[in-house]
Amino acid sequence: MFAVTPRAALNQARVVLGGSMAGLQRDRIGQRPYHEHTGDNICPNMVRGIDYLRDPRLNKGMAFTLEERQVLGLHGLIPPRFKTQEEQVDLCRKNVERYQEPLNKFIYLAGLQDRNERLFYRLLSENVEEYMPIVYTPTVGLACQKFGLIFRRPRGLFISIHDKGHVYEVMRNWPESDVRAIVVTDGERILGLGDLGVQGMGIPVGKLSLYTALAGIKPHQCLPIVLDVGTNRKELLEDEFYIGNRHERVTGEAYDSFIDEFMQAVVQRYGQNTLIQFEDFGNHNAFRFLEKYRGKYCTFNDDIQGTASVAVAGILASLRITKHKLADHKFLFQGAGEASLGIANLIVMAMQEEGLGEEEARSKIWLVDSRGLIVKDRPKGGITGHKQSFAHPHEPMDGLEDIVRELKPTAVIGAAAIGGVFTPQLLKDMAAINERPVIFALSNPTSKAECTAEDCYKYTEGRAVFASGSPFSPVTLNGQTFYPGQGNNAYIFPGVALGVICTGIHHIEDSIFLMAAKALADMVTEENLSHGRLYPPLSDIRNCSLKIAVYIAEHAYKTGIASVYPQPKNIAEFIQAQQYDYHYGAALPTVYSWPKL
Ligand SMILES: NC(=O)C1=CN([C@@H]2O[C@H](COP(=O)(O)OP(=O)(O)OC[C@H]3O[C@@H](n4cnc5c(N)ncnc54)[C@H](OP(=O)(O)O)[C@@H]3O)[C@@H](O)[C@H]2O)C=CC1
Numbered sequence: 001m002f003a004v005t006p007r008a009a010l011n012q013a014r015v016v017l018g019g020s021m022a023g024l025q026r027d028r029i030g031q032r033p034y035h036e037h038t039g040d041n042i043c044p045n046m047v048r049g050i051d052y053l054r055d056p057r058l059n060k061g062m063a064f065t066l067e068e069r070q071v072l073g074l075h076g077l078i079p080p081r082f083k084t085q086e087e088q089v090d091l092c093r094k095n096v097e098r099y100q101e102p103l104n105k106f107i108y109l110a111g112l113q114d115r116n117e118r119l120f121y122r123l124l125s126e127n128v129e130e131y132m133p134i135v136y137t138p139t140v141g142l143a144c145q146k147f148g149l150i151f152r153r154p155r156g157l158f159i160s161i162h163d164k165g166h167v168y169e170v171m172r173n174w175p176e177s178d179v180r181a182i183v184v185t186d187g188e189r190i191l192g193l194g195d196l197g198v199q200g201m202g203i204p205v206g207k208l209s210l211y212t213a214l215a216g217i218k219p220h221q222c223l224p225i226v227l228d229v230g231t232n233r234k235e236l237l238e239d240e241f242y243i244g245n246r247h248e249r250v251t252g253e254a255y256d257s258f259i260d261e262f263m264q265a266v267v268q269r270y271g272q273n274t275l276i277q278f279e280d281f282g283n284h285n286a287f288r289f290l291e292k293y294r295g296k297y298c299t300f301n302d303d304i305q306g307t308a309s310v311a312v313a314g315i316l317a318s319l320r321i322t323k324h325k326l327a328d329h330k331f332l333f334q335g336a337g338e339a340s341l342g343i344a345n346l347i348v349m350a351m352q353e354e355g356l357g358e359e360e361a362r363s364k365i366w367l368v369d370s371r372g373l374i375v376k377d378r379p380k381g382g383i384t385g386h387k388q389s390f391a392h393p394h395e396p397m398d399g400l401e402d403i404v405r406e407l408k409p410t411a412v413i414g415a416a417a418i419g420g421v422f423t424p425q426l427l428k429d430m431a432a433i434n435e436r437p438v439i440f441a442l443s444n445p446t447s448k449a450e451c452t453a454e455d456c457y458k459y460t461e462g463r464a465v466f467a468s469g470s471p472f473s474p475v476t477l478n479g480q481t482f483y484p485g486q487g488n489n490a491y492i493f494p495g496v497a498l499g500v501i502c503t504g505i506h507h508i509e510d511s512i513f514l515m516a517a518k519a520l521a522d523m524v525t526e527e528n529l530s531h532g533r534l535y536p537p538l539s540d541i542r543n544c545s546l547k548i549a550v551y552i553a554e555h556a557y558k559t560g561i562a563s564v565y566p567q568p569k570n571i572a573e574f575i576q577a578q579q580y581d582y583h584y585g586a587a588l589p590t591v592y593s594w595p596k597l
Pocket residue numbers: 189190191192193282283302303304307310334335336337338339340368369370371372382414415416417418442443444445448468469470487488489490
């Protein structure tokens with residue numbers, strides 16, 4: 001079996017590869033060859049032997065066949081056993097299970113991503129429910145907090161404020177030439193954990209892993225970026241393991257012009273259609289950047305718009321349980337920041353589509369911020385920007401429990417990162433006011449959730465219609481089991497990004513997020529609802545992303561906002577043809593060095 005001579009291997013390779021360098025293409029500017037499936041820029045005479053094991057995009061570990069081992073010069077570099085990808089996935093699962101601590105599981109999976117990309121994505125994509133909580137919320141929050149300690153191999157670009165004037169040159173160092181999507185943060189509001197500075201990098205990395213795992217956007221087309229402008233967190237500045245700039249945040253004109261330069265550098269390097277997802281910026285920057293850039297770049301803010309979409313999807317689905325119309329609701333938000341205002345404004349848009357006037361729609365929405373209930377002429381002030389249009393005439397009030405008793409909302413939505421603020425009393429009151437109270441605890445990570453799923457069902461006698469930003473396990477109460485849905489923008493941003501990238505939409509309007517919300521709500525089955533789920537199960541989230549992308553693409557061609565032409569005959573097939581395939585079979589390394597004779 002092992003008597004394959006180099007000459008025989010060469011001949012076999014010719015048969016395997018159809019006698020040509022199958023799979024090789026030229027990149028956009030016709031310069032460097034790249035692999036048609038993996039998208040890697042590869043110079044054939046430079047990739048050899050051990051490189052196939054060292055490059056996570058090419059590596060298949062023990063799944064390299066005998067022929068491949070012979071032809072690629074790998075023979076003897078891996079143990080003699082041959083494994084299937086399925087066997088490898090199984091081994092990975094067993095390895096993850098060996099770790100008790102979620103952070104150690106995170107480190108293992110990050111190592112796998114660095115070692116064998118297709119295996120990582122197969123494991124994640126086919127086991128979303130199990131592994132999303134590790135690469136994403138809640139564990140990614142912990143990973144960001146410990147980032148300096150666990151940092152092993154860089155992933156993505158770290159652009160410092162001190163690179164100002166040279167941002168394009170830094171971007172040129174990124175080795176991929178076909179980037180279509182960037183997730184960028186400046187680390188100021190990482191989940192509900194506040195300012196983590198450069199350590200916020202874990203978020204763009206995690207979000208982009210979901211681009212691939214949940215929507216099939218190819219890994220080489222995704223670029224995570226952190227903009228390091230410093231941190232105002234004293235403990236980090238004093239932390240021996242902190243790996244960012246050791247100074248306070250640069251603000252004002254210097255900061256703004258740095259962000260401007262970054263946006264321009266993206267377009268210069270990767271073109272106008274590059275999707276730029278803003279993630280976990282501080283509130284004071286998030287809204288103004290969205291307004292500033294949305295008409296000029298292909299961009300959206302996930303915390304404002306993606307969150308709005310997933311929450312509205314949950315609300316639309318909940319109407320089938322509560323038997324309400326949207327206009328029957330009175331919403332109370334705990335928080336009046338990016339998430340809450342994004343959701344509130346999209347609810348207004350949805351109500352307007354139902355025929356309500358804008359003022360009437362706004363009158364059904366109340367918000368609470370750090371200074372209490374937002375009311376007209378509030379003595380404590382602080383009612384700026386988007387909050388103003390939700391400031392209704394009322395006595396000023398503090399204390400969420402009292403506000404609930406006073407306003408008698410049909411739905412409470414938490415997004416202020418104050419863990420446990422939906423107290424047992426508040427939950428009981430909501431259940432006393434409503435037959436089916438709608439209760440969304442959207443803050444992340446789990447420690448910041450406004451209430452646990454268990455408390456929510458317990459104190460509402462199982463009548464609550466519940467969703468949470470981070471996952472909770474099923475809850476059994478009086479013999480009935482509830483499966484809480486995860487109201488997280490992960491149901492939205494991968495699908496939106498896929499639709500936008502495939503059709504070349506230049507600017508992403510709010511209506512796209514309402515469309516995504518409706519598409520998602522439509523996918524919730526009666527069976528899902530009967531289990532208490534407001535979203536399809538996570539095991540089905542890849543289908544959700546595809547469906548959202550198809551809706552968006554259809555809309556883009558109908559309204560003329562697509563720029564990829566000719567219009568495909570079958571949009572779903574057109575999108576699917578562009579998706580990543582993590583099976584080895586689809587990406588047999590066809591670029592090799594000839595064995596020495
Ligand atoms: N499930 C999901 O998909 C998502 C969840 N989130 C989560 O939502 C939370 C908030 O995010 P985001 O909106 O972007 O953050 P912001 O910083 O933009 O907003 C936070 C809001 O909370 C308010 N707040 C702070 N303290 C209190 C308090 N004691 N009582 C009432 N309100 C208070 C702030 O008030 P003030 O305006 O006065 O400062 C502000 O309005 C985070 O935990 C985040 O992880 C965010 C995006 C998506």
